[in-house]
Amino acid sequence: MSATVHRLGSRTQPSLDPIMALVAQDMNLVNAVILDRMQSEIPLIPELAGHLIAGGGKRMRPMLTLASARLLGYTGTRHHKLAAAVEFIHTATLLHDDVVDSSDLRRGRRTANIIWGNPASVLVGDFLFSRSFELMVEAESLKALRILSGASAIIAEGEVNQLTAVRRIDLSEDRYLDIIGAKTAALFAAACRVAAVVAERPEAEELALDAYGRNLGIAFQLVDDAIDYVSDASTMGKDAGDDFREGKMTLPVILAYARGNEAERAFWKEAISGRRIADEDFAEAIRLVRSCRAVDDTLARARHYGQRAIDALGGFRACEAKDAMVEAVEFAVARAY
Template sequence: MSATIHRLDSGPQPSLDPMVALVAGDLNLVNAVILGRMQSDIPLIPELAGHLIAGGGKRMRPMLTLASARLIGYTGNRHHRLAAAVEFIHTATLLHDDVVDGSDLRRGRRTANIIWGNPASILVGDFLFSRAFELMVDDGSQKVLKILSNTSAIIAEGEVNQLTAARRIDLAEDRYLDIIGAKTAALFAAACRIAAVVAERPESEENALDAYGRNLGIAFQLVDDAIDYVSDAGTMGKDTGDDFREGKMTLPVILAYARGSSDERAFWKDAIEGRRSSDTDLAQAVGLIRDARAIDDTLARARHYGRRAIDSIAGFPAGNAKEAMVEAVEFAISRAY
């Protein structure tokens, strides 16, 4: 176990392949549920939903449900529909987010709102949310319904919190962590936790899986926010500097602003408030972030949350499931290198 943890700092490049191999059979069943439930007599709905669902995503969240079930030895099949519900919630939020952000690219492809327009994207997102809740009701567990419905509300709160924090140069790191904890980490946590619920495992195991998913989700988002300033569209699947142009105060900017000279802080204020958004301005922003070592420190925080995720499942038995879940954390962080 300790040798695996050390890969957060050095060692061979980690991969999501062990988790993919672990859950491959289950994921085929989940994909069948997704395909069946996104159908509609209105052709635009499966066309638009299929564009995003088939768009090259790793199915990270439903895979976490399936891997968590493997970790605790669950042998039923309820988790297949619930993993599909998790993916529908995620996909619906992506459709809505792309409208809010005015995004052009998602995973390297044109976003649904660019192809079909904002109204269609919002309405199909609503359809997918409804399908998710149908799947929860079909499962019949009040506890699962409470966890996933509460998570959906938390995600929405996180997105509204981020919206109201946009172009606010005074955004504190604590509020930023609250935002990503809600809009990203909450669904990671719920995806893992519901496996313990359907398996009727003790609350201590529910909490351990929740903590694993939550800390992984925070690490995942921290890395995403760092990558936005160091990658190209081919790596990230979106345009470099999208966060910069949208005035998002992510951790690299928060750190660079806090450490900047008065002139640098004036630049950041103009940039975040929308007065500096050219390619030249972006290049200057990247340089300031680099000089402030803000990417290094953002990734150091990601590694901290990654270690917390790994520590959360330390009490579960050793085996392929545990190793795959540890390596998934390693993979989430290694994307930045």
């Protein structure tokens, strides 16, 4: 067991390269499963699914399943199908999200709903969800099936919770954390935990990996929400200001509204209600979230959750996989800088 305490931010330029190199051989096998299982006699299905799956994403979630298995010294193959299932759940969620949000860009490319329309995107998302459940069953672990299917339900609940919170200026920080904990962190947590299940490790190790993934997922989403106000489309892979124009009360806005004077709070009420969403309004929103340090404090929260993710690995032996998983957290937090 390792007693080493790693402090977040000790690397100046963290990278995903170590974790990508660690799992490269396994990821090739997972990609083969993904390619095989997104096929259908209906040509639109692989065409639309392939557009998103081949869209340049780093496959962070399945990588975490594979890296967690390596951390545990697992030498079997059951985690390959579970990693593919994780990616299908994530991809299906993205397809549905882009319809709900009327998004135009995803990872710098036109979204599937813009190219093929909303009905096709929703239905192909359903197809991928179905494929994910087939893969879970084939992994022959009822516990893994329970964890991933439970995460799928939690993600859906989180998306509905977010939908009902849109344009709600009174959204609390607690409810915001509930939303991102469900819609983002739940799949990160499950992706890591199922590796311990198929490796037949003690529940304490399951829970440690769950905590690692969950805290990483929260940190990841906090950074995403912050960079909506500090970045551009080429960096983000989506249009800058999407969250603002969609009336999403992310943490930078929650903090800026709470800290604003009467005039600033009036601006936020109009903006979140959808009455002030022009480019100059977004520029004013950027000014406000920066002037009251709402972005800085959001990123500080991300670092807090990132450190919790790293600490969750403290009981595991020092090894290449552990180092790579720690650096993945550092990379996720450093994306905003």
